[in-house]
Amino acid sequence: MKGEAALSINRTIEVINHELLSTKSELSAWFNKDISSLKYAPIRGWSIEQILEHITITNHFLFILIRKAKIKALHAALKEDLLSELSRYEYNLDQLDDIAVHGSFSWIRPDHMEPTGNVTHDEIRRKLEEQFDECSRILNEIRQGEGILYKTMMSVNNLGKMDVYQYIYFLCQHAKRHIQQMLKVEAEFMSLKETE
Template identity: 50%
Template sequence: MLREATFPKKLNTMKEDFMSRIKTELTSTFDELYGWFDVPGDKLYYSPQDGGWSIAKTLEHIALTNHYLLILIRKGTIKALEKSRNQSYRDLLSDYELDWDKLELIGQPGAFKWHRPEHMEPRGTASLEIVRTDIQSQIKECLDLLDQMKQGEGILYKTMMTVNGLGKIDVYHYICFLVQHAKRHIVQMQELENSLS
């Protein structure tokens, strides 16, 4: 297994940069999301006449989507760490970049057509306290998995992501996808709240 000391200073700085950005995006996005659990009940449960989701259902959907994304992120982390024991990835890491432009589109409602699977549809029956606890646990797990891949191992395992034609993306990109998905719905909740003012 490659040790931190085997990487030159430039590589260490690059890793710290993208790892730091992922962690910052993850924590700041979900810190903002937690505030949505505290909106007044009349706004929290209001369902738009166009058939859109209430804020409560949107929060439930985010937790459901996180759950399924984390299955892939968890598996990807295990596989990436296994590969790192037998494969040198220093050359791959030397010019590695996260595709922020492509990922940021995921966070923009209406940027492309999105067909979500039925199992990620919220039912509207979940306790919001449980949903909040689930999301907090999910974000803690994401941070823990990032810490396990702090030497850049996450670049070694890719899985297909069909949303917006992303194709095969590595574990770090999957975590960024999870963040951008939440951002997308924060914008939608803001739009719904503004329509009620």
């Protein structure tokens, strides 16, 4: 790889790696909070614990796409000229930054991504850790830029076709969106506690 193409794909991988580590750390911190704040049912929407469960459910469905796309991208790298494709690659993760902003656009969530409330606190924590660790492993498997070789359609916010790197970044941004939501629930909980 030469010049700007190498810089672009290296930047993409560095940004995603940072996002994976920081998002995992932010999510982990929620499990150290008082259980009553995690279970508090806000005036509108889900409890923090339900939001955390929803993140694991969404990740599960994203992983179905990410795993398949990674395999197809690695197979494509055996047949296609990766260096030629990388020479045309430009950093594009900023196109997904709106995903991280809670309420930035209308998001119609499928029913199968609703939290059940049947998963324990410890199971949710373990699942999130496993999911983010798997993301890091997948990113390492496509560290030479192979992830740009396969794209899958993403209907959310009319994003269109996304490569494997964008899907992993999307997973982080979706979690960050819900971290904002959890902060709002926590603020509501704290304001109610102050008035008691």
